[in-house]
Each structure stands twice: as C-alpha cells, then as structure tokens.
Amino acid sequence: MVQYLDLRISLAIIISLILYSVVVPQLSSYDPRLWNVVPRERPPSLQYPFGTTSTGQDVFVLSAWALRNSLILGSIAAVLLVVIAFTMGSIAGGTRNTIIRGLLTYLIDSFCVIPFLPILIMIGSLWREALGTIGTALVIALLGWGGQARNVRSVIMGLRERTFTYTAIFSGYGVLKLIYRSYLPYIVRWLSIAFLFGIIFCIGLETTLSVFGITSLENPTIGTLIFWTREYQAYLRGLWWWYTFPLVLFIAFLVAMYIVVRRLIAVFIEGVR
Numbered sequence: 001m002v003q004y005l006d007l008r009i010s011l012a013i014i015i016s017l018i019l020y021s022v023v024v025p026q027l028s029s030y031d032p033r034l035w036n037v038v039p040r041e042r043p044p045s046l047q048y049p050f051g052t053t054s055t056g057q058d059v060f061v062l063s064a065w066a067l068r069n070s071l072i073l074g075s076i077a078a079v080l081l082v083v084i085a086f087t088m089g090s091i092a093g094g095t096r097n098t099i100i101r102g103l104l105t106y107l108i109d110s111f112c113v114i115p116f117l118p119i120l121i122m123i124g125s126l127w128r129e130a131l132g133t134i135g136t137a138l139v140i141a142l143l144g145w146g147g148q149a150r151n152v153r154s155v156i157m158g159l160r161e162r163t164f165t166y167t168a169i170f171s172g173y174g175v176l177k178l179i180y181r182s183y184l185p186y187i188v189r190w191l192s193i194a195f196l197f198g199i200i201f202c203i204g205l206e207t208t209l210s211v212f213g214i215t216s217l218e219n220p221t222i223g224t225l226i227f228w229t230r231e232y233q234a235y236l237r238g239l240w241w242w243y244t245f246p247l248v249l250f251i252a253f254l255v256a257m258y259i260v261v262r263r264l265i266a267v268f269i270e271g272v273r
Contacts, residue, residue: 007263010256017253021071024064032057032065032220044241051241054232063246066220067253070203073137073221077206078198080141081148082191088145089152090179094160108153111146119143120205124214136215140202148194155190159183189264196261200254207250222250 030037036056044051050059092104123139124131131139156179159165168182203222209215210223217224229235229243 004263006259010259010263013252013256014260017067017249017256018071020249021064021068024061025068028061028064030061032062033218041239050245051239053228053242054234054237054239055228059242059245062220062225063249066222066225066246067249069133069219070206070221070223070250071199073133073206074199074203076134077137077140077144077202078195080138081145081198081202082195084141084145085148085194086152086187086191089149090156090183091175092149093153093156094179094183095175105153108146108149111143112150114143114146116143120209121214124209128214128216132216133219133221136206136209137202140205144201144205148198151190151194152187155187156183159186193261193264196257196264200257200261204254222246 025032034057038048038052038056038058040052040056041054042048042052048058048060050063052058053062088104088108092101092108095101095104120139120143124136127135159182164182165178168178173181206215206221207223207226210217210221211226211230213227215221215223217227225246226243229239232239232242234240234242
C-alpha cells in the first residue's frame with residue numbers, strides 16, 4: 001500500500017546497511033585498524049568505491065566496520081537500558097510496599113535529572129582506553145535508563161488498578177510474578193519501540209563522544225571516522241569522500257530507524273484505542 005511505502009523503503013535501507021556491515025568485514029582481507037594497507041588519498045574508483053584515507057585505509061571497508069561496531073554498541077546499550085528501565089520502573093509501579101516504591105521512585109527521578117552528558121564525558125576522559133565498545137555501551141545504559149523507567153512506572157501504575165491485577169494478587173502472585181506474568185504482555189510492544197529508539201539514542205550519543213575523541217579510538221565507529229577526518233583536515237584538503245560516504249550511511253540508517261519507530265508508535269496508539 002502507498003501509505004506504507006516509507007516504512008518499506010526504511011526497512012529495506014536498514015536491512016541493506018546491516019547486511020553491508022556484516023558481509024563486507026567478513027570478505028575483507030585485512031584488519032581495518034591497520035594503516036598503510038592501500039594507497040593513500042585515492043578518490044572513489046572501481047577498485048576503491050569509497051576512496052581511501054590519508055592513513056592508507058579503504059573507506060568502503062572501513063565504513064562497514066565502523067557501522068557494524070556502532071550497531072553492536074547501540075544494540076547492547078539499548079538492550080541493557082530497556083532491561084534496567086523495565087525492571088526498575090515495573091517494580092516501582094507494581095509494588096504495594098510504600099517504602100520500596102518511594103525509594104525506587106526517588107532513584108528513578110534522580111537519574112532523570114542528573115547531568116548525564118557531563119558525567120559521561122568525564123568517565124570517557126578518565127577511562128577512555130579501558131572502556132572499549134562493551135564498556136561504553138554499559139556506561140551509557142547505566143546512566144540513561146531513568147527516562148524510560150519513569151515511562152514504565154507510569155504504565156504499570158495504570159495497569160495496577162485493573163481488575164486482573166486484584167485477581168492475580170488474590171491468586172497468590174508476588175510482585176515479580178505479577179510483573180512478568182500479567183503486566184509484561186501489555187507493554188512488550190512499547191518495550192520494542194523503546195529498544196529501537198534506544199539504538200538511535202545510543203548510537204548518536206557514542207558518535208558525539210567519539211567525534212571529540214572522548215571514547216576509545218582503536219576500534220572504528222562512525223564517530224571515530226569523523227574524528228580522524230577532522231584530525232587530518234579532510235574538509236580543507238578536499239578529501240570529501242573520506243567523510244561523505246560514512247555520514248550518508250549513518251544519516252540514512254538513523255532516518256530509516258526513526259521512520260520505523262514513528263510507524264510503530266502509530267500502530268501502538270491505534271491498538272490502544
């Protein structure tokens with residue numbers, strides 16, 4: 001249908017870029033972290049479709065590695081963020097213990113208002129080399145779950161007044177069993193949307209930090225590619241292919257993800273109505 005054309009195009013872009021980021025690194029004959037493996041500063045050609053860098057790297061292969069690492073980091077961070085947010089928010093909204101509910105609500109509100117970005121910059125500056133991809137994803141998830149947890153808490157508090165909740169309590173359900181047996185089916189679609197949105201958020205945040213050299217620069221990501229183009233002044237030296245192709249791929253992926261999330265939110269709202 002015409003009304004879902006944007007969704008189909010977006011899904012095709014996402015699948016194509018994922019395949020590109022997975023297949024090309026497997027077919028590559030060299031480690032993209034190595035320098036001087038191809039001729040330097042070659043413009044796009046049949047041999048080097050995206051050209052080469054001033055450090056002697058193939059931009060086509062390097063972009064695939066960078067996109068793959070960014071997707072891995074964003075996916076890991078998004079999974080951890082959603083799991084933490086769901087666990088904390090559901091317990092805060094579902095428990096009948098006023099002390100536990102008050103403490104968790106205070107904790108969630110605290111993570112919503114803490115200066116997230118300055119703390120992340122400080123951690124990245126102090127332990128930049130030690131964090132790596134997994135460490136960076138973990139730090140982002142541990143600092144960024146507050147807003148999602150607050151949303152989960154609001155949803156659970158609404159479900160807590162439903163008739164099936166009282167039936168489950170009279171049947172002997174504890175808090176955790178009540179959450180995972182009775183509440184989870186109602187918000188699993190919302191969690192899926194939160195996961196996709198979390199990927200966009202985490203990839204964008206990691207890219208922002210990498211552009212300024214705050215994260216580890218050893219493994220290529222979209223952010224580190226932009227960082228090295230700035231270090232070697234590719235903008236001023238006319239090496240447009242070095243930054244243009246990675247940026248186009250990055251923007252295409254984020255825009256496609258945004259369209260998919262927007263469509264899913266619309267479907268979710270229609271389902272609720």
